[in-house]
Amino acid sequence: MATGTAATISEPSFLEYKSGFRSWFYTTDHKRIGILYLVSISIFFIIAGSIAIVMRAELFTPESNIVSPHTYNVLFTLHGSLMVFFFIVPGISASLGNFLIPLMIGARDVAFPKLNLGSYWLYLIGAAILLFALLEPADTGWTFYTPYSAKTNTNVILLTLGIFVLGFSSILTGLNFIVTIHKMRAPGMTWHRLPLFIWALYSTAILQLLATPVVGITLLLLIAERTLGIGFFDPDKGGDPVLFQNFFWFYSHPAVYIMIIPAMGVISEILPVFSRKPIFGYKAIAYSSVAIAIISFFVWAHHLFVAGISETAAIIFSFLTFLVAVPTAIKVFNWLATLYKGSIQFHSAMLYALSFLFLFTVGGLTGLHVGALAADIHLHDTYFVVAHMHYVMIGGTVMGFFGALHFWYPKWFGKMLDDTLGKIAWFFVFIGFNVTFFPQFFLGVQGMPRRYATYLPEFESLMKLSTIGSWILAIGMIIMAYNLIKSLYSGEKAPDNPYNSLSLEWQTSSPPILENFKEIPVVTDWSYGYGKKG
Amino acid sequence: MEQLTADHVHVHHIDPVEEYEQSKFGMWLFLGTEILLFGGLFATYAIFRAKYPEMFHLDHLKLDWELGALNTIILIGSSMTMAIGVTASKKGNNKLLIIMLAITIICGLVFGFNKYLEYTAKFAHHIYPDTSIFFSLYFMMTGLHMLHVFIGLIVLLIIMILAIKGRYSASYNTHVEVGGLYWHLIDLIWIYLFPLLYLIG
Amino acid sequence: MSENHDEHITPYKTYVIIWLILMALTVITVYVAREIDLGSINLFVAMIIASIKATIVALFFMHLKYEDSITWVFALYPLFLLSLLIGLTSIDVFNRIVP
Numbered sequence: 001m002a003t004g005t006a007a008t009i010s011e012p013s014f015l016e017y018k019s020g021f022r023s024w025f026y027t028t029d030h031k032r033i034g035i036l037y038l039v040s041i042s043i044f045f046i047i048a049g050s051i052a053i054v055m056r057a058e059l060f061t062p063e064s065n066i067v068s069p070h071t072y073n074v075l076f077t078l079h080g081s082l083m084v085f086f087f088i089v090p091g092i093s094a095s096l097g098n099f100l101i102p103l104m105i106g107a108r109d110v111a112f113p114k115l116n117l118g119s120y121w122l123y124l125i126g127a128a129i130l131l132f133a134l135l136e137p138a139d140t141g142w143t144f145y146t147p148y149s150a151k152t153n154t155n156v157i158l159l160t161l162g163i164f165v166l167g168f169s170s171i172l173t174g175l176n177f178i179v180t181i182h183k184m185r186a187p188g189m190t191w192h193r194l195p196l197f198i199w200a201l202y203s204t205a206i207l208q209l210l211a212t213p214v215v216g217i218t219l220l221l222l223i224a225e226r227t228l229g230i231g232f233f234d235p236d237k238g239g240d241p242v243l244f245q246n247f248f249w250f251y252s253h254p255a256v257y258i259m260i261i262p263a264m265g266v267i268s269e270i271l272p273v274f275s276r277k278p279i280f281g282y283k284a285i286a287y288s289s290v291a292i293a294i295i296s297f298f299v300w301a302h303h304l305f306v307a308g309i310s311e312t313a314a315i316i317f318s319f320l321t322f323l324v325a326v327p328t329a330i331k332v333f334n335w336l337a338t339l340y341k342g343s344i345q346f347h348s349a350m351l352y353a354l355s356f357l358f359l360f361t362v363g364g365l366t367g368l369h370v371g372a373l374a375a376d377i378h379l380h381d382t383y384f385v386v387a388h389m390h391y392v393m394i395g396g397t398v399m400g401f402f403g404a405l406h407f408w409y410p411k412w413f414g415k416m417l418d419d420t421l422g423k424i425a426w427f428f429v430f431i432g433f434n435v436t437f438f439p440q441f442f443l444g445v446q447g448m449p450r451r452y453a454t455y456l457p458e459f460e461s462l463m464k465l466s467t468i469g470s471w472i473l474a475i476g477m478i479i480m481a482y483n484l485i486k487s488l489y490s491g492e493k494a495p496d497n498p499y500n501s502l503s504l505e506w507q508t509s510s511p512p513i514l515e516n517f518k519e520i521p522v523v524t525d526w527s528y529g530y531g532k533k534g
Numbered sequence: 535m536e537q538l539t540a541d542h543v544h545v546h547h548i549d550p551v552e553e554y555e556q557s558k559f560g561m562w563l564f565l566g567t568e569i570l571l572f573g574g575l576f577a578t579y580a581i582f583r584a585k586y587p588e589m590f591h592l593d594h595l596k597l598d599w600e601l602g603a604l605n606t607i608i609l610i611g612s613s614m615t616m617a618i619g620v621t622a623s624k625k626g627n628n629k630l631l632i633i634m635l636a637i638t639i640i641c642g643l644v645f646g647f648n649k650y651l652e653y654t655a656k657f658a659h660h661i662y663p664d665t666s667i668f669f670s671l672y673f674m675m676t677g678l679h680m681l682h683v684f685i686g687l688i689v690l691l692i693i694m695i696l697a698i699k700g701r702y703s704a705s706y707n708t709h710v711e712v713g714g715l716y717w718h719l720i721d722l723i724w725i726y727l728f729p730l731l732y733l734i735g
Numbered sequence: 736m737s738e739n740h741d742e743h744i745t746p747y748k749t750y751v752i753i754w755l756i757l758m759a760l761t762v763i764t765v766y767v768a769r770e771i772d773l774g775s776i777n778l779f780v781a782m783i784i785a786s787i788k789a790t791i792v793a794l795f796f797m798h799l800k801y802e803d804s805i806t807w808v809f810a811l812y813p814l815f816l817l818s819l820l821i822g823l824t825s826i827d828v829f830n831r832i833v834p
Contacts (some may be wrong), residue, residue, distance in 0.1 A: 111556045171567050179560045182805060183552065210816055217574030217678075224674060229664030232578055238589075238667050243581065246824045247574055297816060301827060310830030313823070454686045562806050567811035573817040580821045581828050583778075599769070606761055614754040617745070617796045624744045718797045725788045729781040733768035 011509040013414065028113035031512060033120050034099030035412065041087050041095055042121065048082035049477070051075050056436070056470040059463050064453045070227045072453035073139035074154075078401025080142025085163050086130070088397055089255060090123060092262035093208070094173050097201045097405050099412065102172075103505035104195045106186025106523060108515045111179040119172040126166035133158035140453065142251070145243040146233035150225045157226055160219040167212045167219075169257075174208030177201055177211045183485045186504075188523035192286075195527050196279065197502055199286040200265025203293035207254045207261075211297070214255045215251030218244065242307050248302035257296045260360075260392060261289055264331055267353050270407050270530050271335055272499050274350040275342025279528040281334035288327035302371050314373055321371035328364055332357065347464030347499070348422030351401030355430050359395025363388055366441065381451075384444025394433055402429070405484065406493060410498050421483040428476025435469030503527040553710045557633055561712045568682070575675050576725055579730060582667050591601045591723035594731065596661065598652060604731035606724065612641030613721040618692075620714045626704035628697060633665050635694040638717065642687045650678055679727060682720050689713045743801040753795045760788050 011017075014031045022033055055075050058066045067075065098116065102109055110116050136155040140148060149156050181202050185194070222244070224230045231237025233244040272279045279285065301309055301317040335357055344350070366388040370376050379385060409417050439462040448459050455463060497506040504527060508517050583590050619634030656662075656669075663673040693713045696702065702710060764784040767773065773780055794800040799810060 083646070115560075120824055143659075171564075175560055175567070176562045178563055178809075179556050183556050183559065207569055209563055210813055211571055213571035214574050214820065216572050219580070221574070221674070224663070224670075228662075229672075230670035230674065231664065231667060232582070232670060237664070238582075238586065240581070240828065241830070243578070243824070246827060247577070247820075250824075252605060297819060298823070301823065304827075308831065309827040310832070312830040313827035316823075316826065541767075559806060559809075563809055566809055569813040570820075573813070573820060576817065577821045577824055584825070584829065587815075599765070603761065603765055607758065609815060610754065610757045610761065612789060613792060613796050614750050617750045617753075618747055621745055621747060621750070715797055718792055721796075722789050722792055725792065727786050729768065729785050731763055731767065733778045734781045 002093070011513040013412070013509065014514050015511050017514050026117070028109070028117050029514060030098045030102050030110050030113065031412075031516075033116055034095050034097075036120055037090060037095035037098060037123070038412075040127070041091050044082050044086040044127075045329070048079050048087060050077040051082070053470055053474055054277035055079065056467040058453055059455070060360065060462075060467045062455050062457050062460055067453070069453040070139060073141075073275070073451070074137045076451055077138050077141055078134075081138075081159060081163070082130075083393075084142055084255070084259075085166050088259045088393060089170060090166070090173070090349075091259070092266065092397065092401050092404065093177075093201060093258065094119075094123075094130050094170075096266070096401075096408070097173075097177060097204075099156050100505055101180075101198060101201060102184070103411075103508070103512060103516055104503060105184060105189055106504055106517065106521045107179065107180065107184040108517070108520070111184055112176050115172055116176055119169045119176070122165055122169035122172070126153065126162045126164075126169060127163060129158055129162035130221065133162055136497060143245075143248060144219070144222060145248075146222065146241045147235065147293050148477075149222060150233060157223050157401050160222055164216055164219050164223075165217045170208045171212045174205035174212075177205040178209065181205075186520050186523055188258075189504075190523075191515075193523055193526045194286070195406070196268035196282070196285050197265035199289045200261045203289040204258050204261045205295065207258045209493075211251045211254035211258070213390060216249060216253075218247040218251070221247075242304065242309060245304050245307055246301065246309075249303045250297070253300040253303065254293075254296045255394070257292055259430060261292060261396045263356065263360075263397040263404075264289065266400040266404040266407070268331075269337050269503065270349050270353040270403055271371055272530055273407075273499050273503075274345045274347050274353070275339055276345075276401055276530045276531055277338055277342040279334070280337035280340075281330075282526070282528065284330050284335050288330045291327040292324065294321070295327070299324050299371075299451055302376070305373060305376045318371060318373040322368065325368055325371075332364075346423075347406070348417070348419050348426055349403045349407035351423060351426045351430075352399050352400070352406060356396060356399040356403065356427070359391055359399060363391030365394050366391065368502070379444060381449055382533050383440040383448045383450055386450050387440035387444060390437045390440075394437070402480065407499075408505075409484070410494030411510050411512070413488060413530075414492075414494050415487050415496065416494045417487045417491060418483050421479065425476050425480035425483060428472055428479060430476075432471070432473030432476050434465050435474055437469070439463075439469075440465045490531070501527075502529060541596055550706055550708070554706075554711070556713070557708050557712050560567070561715045565715065568719055568723075571638060572675075572678065575671065575678065575705075576726070579671050579675070582671065586667060589666060590668050591670075592665055594734070596656075596659070597672065597732050598655065599732040601648055601652055602728050605645050606728045608641050608645050608719050609724050610647070612638045613718050614716045616717045620732055623697075623702050623707040623710040624704060628700065628702060631702065631710065632694060632697050635697060637691055638695065639690050642683055642690070646680065646683060646687075649676065675731065679720070680722055682723070684702065686713075686717050686720050689716060736763055743798065745795065749795065755778055755821065757791060757810060 014029055024036065027033060027036075054067065055072065058064065058072060064072070067395055082471075089164050098110070101107075133155050138144075138149075138152070138154045138156045140152060140154075140156060140158045144156065144160060181198060221230070221232055225233055230493045231239040232237045233241050235241060266280060298320045299317060301313055305314050305318070366384070370385055370388055405415055406422055409415070443462050443466075445457055446459070448455060494510050495511045496508070498510075499506070504521065504523065505512075507521065592613045615634045615637045617639065621633060622628075622630035652701055663670050690713060693709050696709065764781055767780055768777060769785075793810070800809070802810075
C-alpha cells in the first residue's frame, strides 16, 4: 500500500511517447526493454515448441519415418538449447523482471539503464550466432557432454559461443537487478515490505551473477578443446570427461532455479490478489527463495550419479539434494495456506497459478525420486526424467509465465484480455500438458530411454497418447496466442488497477508513463494487506 | 515535462552520489563474476595438480620464472599507481591522475610485451597449448588473464582521455574508482597465477 | 565526493608502504619456493603468502576496508563458491574406484 501516487495522469504512456525502430532498439527504458525481451523469448519459445511437435510426431510410431535418427538428435539438441538458454533462463527474469522491478520497488528505472540495453543487445548477438550455428547444427544434446561434443563433426563451437555470449547477457541483467533492488527502493520500501516477486528475482539474480561464469569458462574450455587441442576433458590426454559434467552442472543445476524461482515469485503475487487474503508466511516465502539460491549450489552432482563419480560424492550429493526440497516445500505449504478460506476468483491468471501449484508439486516430488541414489540408477536417462523435468519446467515455470502474462497484460498494454477465451486456452493447455507428459512417467519406469528416435513396439500405446497430448497442448497455446494478439487491438481498455491489487506497480497508470511515477511514492505498508479494506 | 526531451530527463535523474555508490557496488558484483570465471580454471588446476604432481613439477621448470617475477613487480607497481591516481582524483588533482593513469597503462603494455616474449619463446621450443595438461592450463590461465589486461588497458585509456578532457573532479570520479577496481582485480588474479604456474607448479 | 557519506580518501604514503610490503612478500615467496624448497608444503606456503597479498590489495588498494557489509558479502561469497567447486569436485575425482 502506498501513498503519493497519482492515478489520473495525462502524460503519454511509455508505449506512446515515441515510436519507430530507434525508439525501441536504442531505448534505455526498462519497460520497453522488458517488452523486447518478451517478444524475443516468445519467438524462441514458438520455434523450440514447434521442434518439439515434430519430435513427438516422429515418436508417433515405433519406426523412424518422419525424420532420420541424426536429424532427431539435432532436433532434441536444438529444442533443449533454445528452450533452456534462449527462452526459459532469460524468460521471466529478463522480460517480467525488467518490466516490473522498478515499478514494484518505486523506482524510475533500473540502476544501469544503458547496461540493461547492452544486455539485450548481447542477447541478440547470441541469437545471431545461433542462427549461423543452425547451418550445421550440433547433435550433442543441450548438455554438450564431452568427449562426444569434443569429437563430433557438427558445429558445436558456434552454438556454445552463442550460449557464452548469452551468459554474459544473463550475468549483466542479474548484476543490474541486484544493484537496483539494493540501492533504488522507494522511501519506506523496506526489505520486509518488498513484494515476494522481488525477493524471488533477487535470489535469481544472485544465481545468474555467480553461477553463469562457471558455465562460461567450461564452454570456453570446450571450444579450446576443439580448436587448440587442450585435453582437460579428453582421457587420451590425461583429462577427465566427467570433470566437464561437474563444471557444467555447477552452473546448470542452479540454472534450474534461475528458471523456477521467478515463477514462484509470480505465484506469490497472483494468489493473494485472487484469494483476497494476505499472503501466508511472508517471511518464510521470502527467505526460502534466498535459501534455495544458496543451497542450489551444493547439489549439482545428482545429475552425475551414473556417470562414474565416486560413491562418497554420490552419497553426499544425494543427501544435499534432499535439503533443497525443504525450502521448496515451505513455499508450497504457505501458498496452500494463503488459499485456505480465501474468497477465490477463478480469473485465467489464477487458473494458471493453481495449475502451477498442482503440476509443480508433481514435478518436485518426482524430483526426489531421481534425487535418491538408488532410484536414480534405474530412472536415469529414461522418460521418467523427461517427464519430471517438463513437469517442473512447463508445469512450473511456463505455467507461472502464462499466469504472469494474463495477470500483468493490462499493466503492459493497457488492454484487458478476453478472460473466457483465456480460460478455454488454459483448459486445453492443462489437459494437453498432462496427457503429453504423465504417460512418460510410466514409460520411464518401464525403461524407455530418452533421446531415441525409435522405440520398442511395447511402448507404442503410451507414446501415441503422449503425442496426441502434444497436439492438444499446441491447440491450447494457439488459442492463447490468438487471445494475446487479438486483445492488443480489440481488447477492452483496462482501468489502472483492474484487480484492486495493493501492489505498487498497480498504483500508477496502466500502461505506465515513461518514468513510472509522477512522483516517487512513499511506501507505508506491505502490499498483501487484503481483506482489511476489501 | 515535454515528450521529446523525456529520454534526456531519464538519464539526468540520477544523483551523482547515488550513481557512484551504485556503480561501485555493481563493479564489486562483476568482480565476483570474474573470480568465478577464473574459478573454473583454478579448480581445473587444483584437480590436475593433485593428479599429476610430477608432470606439473617437470613442466613448470620450463617456464621463465624470472620473467614471471618481473611481470609481478610491474603489475603490482601498476596497481599502486592506479590507487594513487584514484586518491589524486578524489583530491581533485587532475594532473596527477593523468600522470598516474599514463604510468599504469605503460606498465600494462610492458606486461603484455613480456608475455609476448614469453609466448614466442615457448612456441620456439615447440611448446603449445596441447603439449601437456600443464601447458594447457598455463596458456588458458595466462591467456584469459592477458585478455583481461587488454580490456583493462582499453578501459584505462578511455578514462585517461576523459580525464584529459577534464571530466573528473573531486566531486565526480566514478569511472576512475570503478575502472581502478577492475585493474586491481587483474593484479589480484596474477598474484595467484604467478606462484601457481612459475614457482610451485 | 561531498560530505553526504563517509568516503575515505587514502593518503598517497599508505599506497607506497603497501607497495613495499607487497614487494617484500613477492621476494619472500620466490625465495621460499626456489631456495629453501619446503617440498610438500611448498604449495601451502605459497598460497598463504599469495592470500596475504591478495587480502592487502583488496583491503587497501580496492578500499574494501571502508566498504559496507553488503559489499563484503558479495566480495567473499564468490570465494566460498570457488572453494565449494574445488572441494566437492575433488571429493568426486579422488574417491573414484578405478577398476
